Amino acid sequence: MSALKDLSYKEDEDGELPSLVTGTESNIVEILNNTKSDGGINIISENKLSRANKQVEESGIIINNASSKTSTSKIPISIITGYLGSGKSTLLEMIAMKGSDKKIAVILNEFGDSSEIEKAMTIRNGSASYEEWLDLGNGCLCCSLKNIGVKAIEDMVTRSPGKIDYILLETSGIADPAPIAKMFWQDEGLNSCIYIDGIITVLDSENVLKCLDDISPETHWHGEKVIMENNLTVAHFQIAMADRILLNKFDKIENDPNFITKIEDRVRQINSMAPMYNTKYGDTPIDTLLDLHAYDNIDVESQINIARPTLHDPRMNTVTLTFRPLKSELEFQKFLKQFLQVLLWRDFGVVYTESDRITHFNDTKDWEIQRTKGLIIIEDTQSPNSSPNLKVKVIQGVRDTYDVLPGTDVSNNTQCKLVFIGKYLDKDKVQKFLDEILN
């Protein structure tokens, strides 16, 4: 693709000669954008072209000029990837709080429609600097949602001209980042007012080695053909493609230097280049993450290995449960002890009868919950004052660890919502188990 816009003209390909461009036309952009470039004689003389481009610049309109992919009038998009629960959303919150002088648009590509739970969590600190929340729905950007994703982002940018300085796209924890990066690089459908600034990979230092070792015989390449892949996991690709690596949850490993070295060595085997920062709750200087221009002057085609299909781990699935508000704090405790803990701590000495074990879960496969997100509404009808006082709690869980946090009163939510992401999860059995506890 030649760097400059080649406006040459061939009658048999371009139809009759378009009206001579004097440079004073009001629809100059349209003419320039619709003029096909195909090699041939110039229909617009150089000085007319420079006069026309000058007029376009003055009007501040961006025309589809492929020559520069960088920052002149384009908005940088940073792709934030990292395995389930590594701390991507926490990082977003930190950037929004620290970079409050910058206008940041956040795009969420959550697997398993947990975005309103995310919002209840993330907006809870009332940070005003989030300009936009864009929820790309519950599908992997890397396959079905591509067009919707591009369209939604394009609409968001055109809807708020001059209002967005940075776009941060948090990808789902189980997405392979390559196809997403490719989408922005190739500008498929994008009106090229966005450029990919870099890929930031957040690692859960406590669990990253588990992720890298969790090789599955069922993992395959998802493209025209399905090719089995039993050496790599999505976590490998999230590290391999990083332009910056955050070794997050460092508080959990900082007293174990051997473990730290083990992790660093393993990560460096996969990606020896990207600067790596030890972080707690995503806390790192903002300029280590923004304005990277990581793709400005390189031939991305080779870098992102565009041709390779997308890696999928079919063991992973999402179970989303929606249920009535809980009636009291007491019932919430019962929900935690007799439902959530039994699921998350299944092998950690939780007492339940052998029949529970057999009836509730298909122990034939090594099912495992890797991520829990919940928006719990407690409508305490026994509260002394007349109207039931409403409490909103957010549950955040990564594997067997979970937190209960105060949530924002997301008024349009009248139901509780719980999202589990993990391996071999059986929705019917989990739903039945919950119904028994809440009936």
Ligand SMILES: Nc1nc2c(ncn2[C@@H]2O[C@H](COP(=O)(O)OP(=O)(O)OP(=O)(O)O)[C@@H](O)[C@H]2O)c(=O)[nH]1
């Ligand atoms: N101890 C500790 N916990 C952290 C740290 N960073 C994030 N967390 C917690 O880890 C949990 C998951 O954090 P999130 O930011 O939601 O992780 P995420 O990567 O966005 O999760 P998904 O979007 O579901 O993949 C939350 O309970 C966070 O409070 C950290 O540095 N240390």
Ligand SMILES: [Zn+2]
């Ligand atoms: Zn997240």
